[in-house]
Structure formats: C-alpha cells, structure tokens
Amino acid sequence: MPVGLEKAELDRIEEIVAVRRKVKRKDTLFRSGERFTSLYAIRTGVFKTQVTTEDGRDQVTGFQMAGEIIGLDGIVNNRHSCDAVALEDAEVCVMPFDRIEELSREVTALQRHVHRIMSREIVREHGVMLLLGSMRAEERLAAFLLNMVQRLHARGFSATELVLRMTREEIGSYLGLKLETVSRTLSKFVEEGLLEVNQRHVRILDEAELQRLVNPPACA
Amino acid sequence: MPVGLEKAELDRIEEIVAVRRKVKRKDTLFRSGERFTSLYAIRTGVFKTQVTTEDGRDQVTGFQMAGEIIGLDGIVNNRHSCDAVALEDAEVCVMPFDRIEELSREVTALQRHVHRIMSREIVREHGVMLLLGSMRAEERLAAFLLNMVQRLHARGFSATELVLRMTREEIGSYLGLKLETVSRTLSKFVEEGLLEVNQRHVRILDEAELQRLVNPPACA
DNA sequence: CGCCGCATTGACGTTCGTCAAGTCTAGTGG
DNA sequence: CCACTAGACTTGACGAACGTCAATGCGGCG
Known part of the structure; x- marks a missing residue:
C-alpha cells in the first residue's frame, strides 16, 4: 500500500x-x-x-x-x-x-x-x-465491463474473463439503469458476439468493439 | 478559510x-x-x-x-x-x-x-x-435550484431569488438533460406557480413544493 | 440598428422503464 | 439424493419520459 x-x-x-x-x-x-x-x-x-x-x-x-x-x-x-x-x-x-x-x-x-x-x-x-450524464445504456455497460475486467487484470486475473459479484439490479443501480435494461443489453452484446454470458460469468470476445462503444471514434 | x-x-x-x-x-x-x-x-x-x-x-x-x-x-x-x-x-x-x-x-x-x-x-x-442515476428531470432541476439558492443564501444573498450564471445547456450538462428539457421543465414550474423565471433570473415562490419534488414523502 | 447567442415551444422519434410471465440456479430440508 | 423454493435472471409487450429537429422569439452588444 x-x-x-x-x-x-x-x-x-x-x-x-x-x-x-x-x-x-x-x-x-x-x-x-x-x-x-x-x-x-x-x-x-x-x-x-x-x-x-x-x-x-x-x-x-x-x-x-x-x-x-x-x-x-x-x-x-x-x-x-x-x-x-x-x-x-x-x-x-x-x-x-x-x-x-x-x-x-x-x-x-x-x-x-x-x-x-x-x-x-x-x-x-x-x-x-x-457515464451517468451523457452515455446510453450500451455505452454505460460496455464501460462498466471494461473497467471491471481491467481492474481485475491489474490484480492478476484474466484480461477477458470475469465473475460479477453483484446482481443485475446492483449493476443497474450503479449505471442508472433498471435491471431489465442491464439484462437486455447484455443479451444484445451476446447476440452481437461481443460477449459470452453465463449468469455472472462473463467472457469478453471483442474488447475492441466494446471500447469503440465507450468512445466512438471522433467523427471529424 | x-x-x-x-x-x-x-x-x-x-x-x-x-x-x-x-x-x-x-x-x-x-x-x-x-x-x-x-x-x-x-x-x-x-x-x-x-x-x-x-x-x-x-x-x-x-x-x-x-x-x-x-x-x-x-x-x-x-x-x-x-x-x-x-x-x-x-x-x-x-x-x-x-x-x-x-x-x-x-x-x-x-x-x-x-x-x-x-x-x-x-x-x-x-x-x-x-441525482443522475435515479431522479427524473423535475426532481433534478428542483434539487439543482434549491442547492444553488441555499449556497447563495449562505453567502449573504437572497434565500428566494437567484441569478443563474450558466446557460440552459450548462445546467443540462450538469443534470444529464438536454437544454430543451431544462427549458421545458422550468416553464412547467412557472405554470405550476413554483417559480418566476425571467431569463437567468429566478425567484422561488414555493420552496416547500420544490423540496417535496426532490424528496417525495416516504409513502409508507 | 442589426446581428448573434441564448431561450422557448411544438411535433415527432427513440430509449429506456414498467408490468408481467416464465426460466434457471443454488440452497434447503425431507 | 432429490424435490422444493426463493432469489436472480430473461424476455416480451407496452407506455412514458426525454431527446431530436426545427421554427421562432428575445435581449444584449457592437
């Protein structure tokens, strides 16, 4: 410390x-x-x-x-x-x-x-x-997942897999979303091939795309 | 200090x-x-x-x-x-x-x-x-106005009148709303007799009601 | 006097919340 | 060991709140 x-x-x-x-x-x-x-x-x-x-x-x-x-x-x-x-x-x-x-x-x-x-x-x-003031649901969740996995990675865990210790409702509360929206958005990420989700176990398949969601390339 | x-x-x-x-x-x-x-x-x-x-x-x-x-x-x-x-x-x-x-x-x-x-x-x-995660537009704006007037009052200004130094867009950015929503919500407060608004000059007419908006009475 | 930034208002669209039904999993007790 | 239950999760249909786009108004400053 x-x-x-x-x-x-x-x-x-x-x-x-x-x-x-x-x-x-x-x-x-x-x-x-x-x-x-x-x-x-x-x-x-x-x-x-x-x-x-x-x-x-x-x-x-x-x-x-x-x-x-x-x-x-x-x-x-x-x-x-x-x-x-x-x-x-x-x-x-x-x-x-x-x-x-x-x-x-x-x-x-x-x-x-x-x-x-x-x-x-x-x-x-x-x-x-x-995040709360200016991002949409997808962006919030992508930012959340990337942040979690990055912090876990810094502690010696996988850079692509994580186990969520909190419920969908708690994630939603943190992100200013309802639990249904969290669930739906996760499902959407799975459909799009960005994630594998099994209950609280998440595997990140396309980190680059998640990153692009959080920070869309400057359109200039 | x-x-x-x-x-x-x-x-x-x-x-x-x-x-x-x-x-x-x-x-x-x-x-x-x-x-x-x-x-x-x-x-x-x-x-x-x-x-x-x-x-x-x-x-x-x-x-x-x-x-x-x-x-x-x-x-x-x-x-x-x-x-x-x-x-x-x-x-x-x-x-x-x-x-x-x-x-x-x-x-x-x-x-x-x-x-x-x-x-x-x-x-x-x-x-x-x-505020950003769990309040609706009216509540956010009421909270914002009460907070501003309270801080100004603590500095010797009026407890009911204030001059906003920022634009609607800046208020919106702070509150996670678009400027149009800020404007509309202010207009609504005026209609309901809670405020007088003249450009950036705001007078609070019904502080109690604004306070109730921020913190609805526990419905228990 | 005229321009420009700021504000207001309306019509419409999107996103997300709400409500509800149903599934899955883990933990508990028979 | 297995049935049972409660909590967590998923999914769908619908609606409300807020965003978007656009037109217009207003006031201050050069």
Whole structure:
C-alpha cells in the first residue's frame, strides 16, 4: 500500500494496518450515519458502496475490490454518509484515521499517498458522472465491463474473463439503469458476439468493439 | 478559510494565499492535461468544471462559487483531469500545493481542513450520482435550484431569488438533460406557480413544493 | 440598428422503464 | 439424493419520459 521508504517509518505504518476485520457476505462494513473512525483497506472480497434517500431510493456509488480504500466519505462530518456492503465474504484492514493523520504529518510519502487516494476517488467519480450524464445504456455497460475486467487484470486475473459479484439490479443501480435494461443489453452484446454470458460469468470476445462503444471514434 | 489558530501559523497560511489571479469570463483557470501545481480558492465569480471525452461529449461536474476550492482532481497524477471555466469575471487565490502539504504537516488544523475539503467533494459527488442515476428531470432541476439558492443564501444573498450564471445547456450538462428539457421543465414550474423565471433570473415562490419534488414523502 | 447567442415551444422519434410471465440456479430440508 | 423454493435472471409487450429537429422569439452588444 505505501511506497518505498525507511524501516522505522514502515514499522509505524504497519502498526496502523495491524487490525483486521472480517465481513460476511451481505453484511455492512459501515452504514450511513454511523460514527467515522477509520478508513478501510480491502484485503479480500468485493464491496459496494451506496447512498440512500429518505424515500428509499438508493444509488450504488461504486464497487471496490482488493487494495482499494473505503470510508473517505466519513471524514467531513465524522459520520459516514453511505453504506459499505460486502458482496462476498471479505476481509479489511481497519486504519484509524487519527493515526493516519498523525503519521502522515511525519512521513511525507504517506501524506502524499493519502492525498492521491482522495484525489483519485474524486476523479473516478467525475468519470461516473460522465457515464451517468451523457452515455446510453450500451455505452454505460460496455464501460462498466471494461473497467471491471481491467481492474481485475491489474490484480492478476484474466484480461477477458470475469465473475460479477453483484446482481443485475446492483449493476443497474450503479449505471442508472433498471435491471431489465442491464439484462437486455447484455443479451444484445451476446447476440452481437461481443460477449459470452453465463449468469455472472462473463467472457469478453471483442474488447475492441466494446471500447469503440465507450468512445466512438471522433467523427471529424 | 482556515479555522481558529495561532498567529505565527496564520501568517504562514496567509503567505500561501497571497498570490491572486484574475480570470475573465469564458477563460479557463486550468484545462485537462495541464500540469497541476496549485489549488485555487475562489474569491469572486462562479466557475464550472467539466470533463470531456475524446469524441467531444462533455459533462459539467460542478459549479463552484466564492469560498470553494477547485483543482483537487489534479493531485493524483500531477495533471488536471478537467477544465475549470469562469462563468463570469472572477478572482482566485493561487495556493501552491507543495506549500499546502508542507504547512499541513505542521499545522494539524490545516491538515484536517484539507482532508475535510476533499472528503466533502467526494460526498457532494455521491449526491450528484444519486441525482443522475435515479431522479427524473423535475426532481433534478428542483434539487439543482434549491442547492444553488441555499449556497447563495449562505453567502449573504437572497434565500428566494437567484441569478443563474450558466446557460440552459450548462445546467443540462450538469443534470444529464438536454437544454430543451431544462427549458421545458422550468416553464412547467412557472405554470405550476413554483417559480418566476425571467431569463437567468429566478425567484422561488414555493420552496416547500420544490423540496417535496426532490424528496417525495416516504409513502409508507 | 442589426446581428448573434441564448431561450422557448411544438411535433415527432427513440430509449429506456414498467408490468408481467416464465426460466434457471443454488440452497434447503425431507 | 432429490424435490422444493426463493432469489436472480430473461424476455416480451407496452407506455412514458426525454431527446431530436426545427421554427421562432428575445435581449444584449457592437
């Protein structure tokens, strides 16, 4: 997680990361309204984060996997403003935020790291806003699949195959679509020979075409 | 901008904030791809930030006004990933980010402040994702108007009147709607007696009803 | 005074949501 | 081990919401 630095510093960082917590499938790591104390680094498993309105609608704001950090939303008000739910049995490192702040005052590499993580999340969300605000269903789903497979590939998994840990409804919530639209669009991709889909198992057959869907060639 | 602390510290913070920059209407404060060096605190004027795809579509990711900080997107990669455009003549404080990091190692209040600003932006974007992903046009526009007037009110302006600094197209881009839909929805609100609209001048007549639009009473 | 960018409005089309029926799979208990 | 069930998924028919295209109006600035 942190970058190359000295031994004494490394020890102190490892101390922060010492506490582990297991979260079973469908359990929450934290919920909106709960007191914020720590950030969590995912060791294993996949999570979704979601925000909910008073009238019960909710929006999945992201899917997080090993190596990613969740809980940043809680810093502003010392309360979490979204739920984090495990999509499969998972384990996280509990990193007390006051310890992080304390140590990042001394270790500039850690300070930079924290800033970059938060900035990365802001940039990621810009991308989601672009997706939700100006893409059609096919484009959204293609972007989603490519993003997932790319992140999995970076973790040593296949570059063409993936197992979705979330339901069609959760994908739909993330992409601003109804589950039927997700299902139909997947079926369409299969018909067109872009994918093989077997329940939650997806194999990408034509990555180039999916990529073209996301970013149509500039028509100029 | 910073919170209550000591004199020597305050001096050093003011040093960071010393450099000003004027930006004329339609000019950019920074553009996607430019090297990131500084955060900017808006002193006067309103900005929009937007991301652009290779094929030319773009998405307004936010409107920022006095007291708000822009440029956080640049921290991850030392390059900006969005454009910041002044919607009217504006002035900002240029705050070199390495100076901010340096000083926030010594002044814990500043460190906390920086963290909270970034976290607040993440939470704000969650709200936008909710809006884009699960609200209908009327709800989006009502939410937008209430948000704008509330922020203006917090700055000493009217709680019921506002002047939009952006075009219908820019509002539409932010809300994931076409400009015609924005225009039509505004007209509908006028017909229903919720608003008075005169070009970019808007007066809110029935805030309660707008609020109900955003958050329909739990039907339980 | 005239132009140009912005806004409004109407008619029509497309995309996606809604509702409903039916299938498949995994997990459970007999 | 197998039948049963519940949750997840698929597919179709239909409709609503929003986008598209086009015509027109309005206001500010040179």
